[in-house]
Amino acid sequence: MSWFISQANAQESPVVPAEDGHAPTEAAGTTVAHEGGEHGGTFPPFDPSTFPSQLFWLAIVFIALYLLMAKKVIPQIGGILEARAAKIAGDLVEAEKAKAETDAAIVSYEASLAAARNKANAIAHETRSKVAHEIDARRHAAEAQLAGKLADTEKHIADVKRIALEHVSTIATETTEAVVEALVGKVGRDEAAAAVAAVSVGKH
Template identity: 45%
Template sequence: MFVTPAFAQGAPANGDTNAAAGTQPAGQTHTETGVAHDDHATGVFPPFDSSTYASQVLWLVITFAVFYWVMQKVIVPRVGGILEHRHDRIAQDLDEASRLKAEADAAVETYEKELAAARVKGSAIAEGAREAAKAKAAADRTAIEAELVAKIAAAEQRIGDIKAQAFGEVGAIAEEATSAIVDQLIGAKASADDVRAAVSAAKVEA
């Protein structure tokens, strides 16, 4: 409450701190321990109060040595280990990924090779089937044609036979008819030889 801006500005100077230090013990109840610091309220600007140096150096050395030891023995190896482990793990995962990719590529290649082979095989089978069907059709056709030719020949043979037979019988019928006609006309029996000769002559004329 006593502090005015003028005081605050002047405070770092020794004279004012001296005055302030004199008033302090009365109002100093908020410090953590409540210990009155009459020892160091010497009026010197606190950071330049050399009476505290020995204690500060000692405790700094102790605390910093402990801190350094903990850092060197525990923290640095641990954090370094974590980072290295992560680095290794990432490298390992990348390796694994590239290995899997190579495997996948190989599988794709195999697949395509097999697909091509299957395609070739498929078209060969189709071609073979087509050829076989064509050959069978041709064979069937020739067989049927041969059969038909044979049948036609047999039929023609029979027609020829029948014709020859018919022509053979024509002479006998004509001789019979001629002898009957001669018998009716002249009432005398013509000799079989005459009739036959006459028919043959007529046949030749016809």
Template identity: 40%
Template sequence: MPQLDPSTFGTQLFWLGICFVALYLVMAFAVLPRIAGTLHARAAQLDDDLAEAEALREKAETALAAYEEALAEARSRALTLAQNMRAEVQAETDRQKAELDAKLAEQAQAAEAAMSKARDEAMLGLSDAAAAIVGDVMDAIGTAKADDAAVAKAVKTVAAE
């Protein structure tokens, strides 16, 4: 094998040294700075992205807080509106109930007065009919001729008891 020939070791070591130095110089001054630049750019981009994400998170939290505040305010207004509406409906219901109670009480009094008047008229008519029947019965029995005034007075006395 020609690589293991000791007479060519010197030139092989010379070219090996030149290749290593050249490779070292290329790597040190060309490739590694590009890789370092790429890594720095990538780190800077990550930092920018993280900063932007943090800013967006804070903005989202602010928007969420504003939304929750608006929602609480709307809920409060809706509750107040519902309470006011409930109070208005209750007041209207109470007013209508009072009107209906008054109307029913008035109708009950009118009906009671009409019933009392009808009862009094019926009793008056009944008293007259009872007096006529008593007079006819006394005439039919033949005891004595009944005095209409006395019979009416007796019937009224019995009816009053």
């Protein structure tokens, strides 16, 4: 930009009128500048004569960029950073909340599992006790029934034994009566019974 300003200043150099009726010509300095430019003169940005204009435009550009950055770019960047920071903070809060809910769910699950385990143990213990009581009751009932049947059986055996002994005594008496009658003659029933009874008493 400074170079263009220098070129514009060079093009606007004053015209010196000719003294001998010749055509007007440019000022000598301008001619030298053109000739120097054509023959390798100073590069315009490095020309000390253009430093004031370069500094002027540099200051203007710097101020414009500073205002642009301060008014537009930096607030946008700050807003983006704040939005990201807020989002990160929100995500951290949500993560902490989810972690707390997960921990609470785990504690609740463990408590429910422990309660279910205790309830199952109690039910099993109660069932075992109930079954044991039922078995004991049935065993006692069976033992009582067997004892009753055994008592009836023993009574029946005693009755059968008594009846059999009665029959045996009768048979023995009749047999004794028959044998004695065959050997020595007829004897009475009472005498034969007394003889059998005496023999039975002697055996016992």
